[in-house]
Amino acid sequence: GENVEQHPSTLSVQEGDSAVIKCTYSDSASNYFPWYKQELGKGPQLIIDIRSNVGEKKDQRIAVTLNKTAKHFSLHITETQPEDSAVYFCAASLFNNNDMRFGAGTRLTVKP
Amino acid sequence: EPEVTQTPSHQVTQMGQEVILRCVPISNHLYFYWYRQILGQKVEFLVSFYNNEISEKSEIFDDQFSVERPDGSNFTLKIRSTKLEDSAMYFCASSVLTNEKLFFGSGTQLSVL
Numbered sequence: 001g002e003n004v005e006q007h008p009s010t011l012s013v014q015e016g017d018s019a020v021i022k023c024t025y026s027d028s029a030s031n032y033f034p035w036y037k038q039e040l041g042k043g044p045q046l047i048i049d050i051r052s053n054v055g056e057k058k059d060q061r062i063a064v065t066l067n068k069t070a071k072h073f074s075l076h077i078t079e080t081q082p083e084d085s086a087v088y089f090c091a092a093s094l095f096n097n098n099d100m101r102f103g104a105g106t107r108l109t110v111k112p
Numbered sequence: 113e114p115e116v117t118q119t120p121s122h123q124v125t126q127m128g129q130e131v132i133l134r135c136v137p138i139s140n141h142l143y144f145y146w147y148r149q150i151l152g153q154k155v156e157f158l159v160s161f162y163n164n165e166i167s168e169k170s171e172i173f174d175d176q177f178s179v180e181r182p183d184g185s186n187f188t189l190k191i192r193s194t195k196l197e198d199s200a201m202y203f204c205a206s207s208v209l210t211n212e213k214l215f216f217g218s219g220t221q222l223s224v225l
Contacts, residue, residue, distance in 0.1 A: 032211065032212060034213070034214075036216075041218065042218050042219075043116070043118075043203050043205075043216030043217050043218045043219050044155065044203070044216045045216065046213055046214065046215070049212070049213065089155060091155075093211050097168070097211060098143070098145065098157075098160030098162075098167050098168040098210060098211045099157050099160075099168050099170060100157055100211055100214070101157070102154050102155040102156070103154065104153070104154050105154070105155075
């Protein structure tokens with residue numbers, strides 16, 4: 001089955017700097033890659049997703065890149081703000097398969 | 113904004129007892145899921161449900177687990193005889209399309225003593 005590895009486990013940046021979180025996946029058939037943000041006491045919230053027919057997707061300060069050949073994808077947050085502090089999870093799945101596999105999470109801290 | 117709601121937020125039970133975790137998915141969503149997260153570990157898929165039947169389940173979802181949509185709004189996860197290792201945060205999720213853009217609830221923290 002699919003295995004998703006996520007790095008780093010913790011990341012601390014200064015407000016205004018960029019943050020990059022990387023994930024690798026094992027199943028070359030996976031074609032859907034969402035990113036979730038989990039704040040304390042809440043469930044994961046989808047922040048951006050990408051399908052395998054696209055190499056990059058942006059939404060304001062957030063972008064995701066996908067390298068299908070290398071089987072890795074990354075989350076980029078620019079101009080970080082303290083409210084970006086949370087745990088971020090990547091995930092991978094086959095589009096019509098309901099078993100989505102998550103990475104272990106990255107705890108991002110943005111220092112003011 | 114519509115949201116997935118879960119009750120209770122915390123559940124404490126004795127080992128061997130049955131528990132039912134409740135979820136109200138977003139009203140126009142067709143696909144429903146349960147995930148769990150043991151403290152400090154990955155979010156793990158348990159089961160997906162569509163058209164009143166299980167569409168997929170993981171190896172974690174053994175005979176002790178069951179899901180039900182008893183009416184048009186609720187979606188429940190039952191653990192028949194809880195074990196210590198069932199202690200985790202259980203998340204319900206729902207989506208319009210299969211496995212895309214899942215909306216998660218805030219979770220039920222289950223503690224088995």
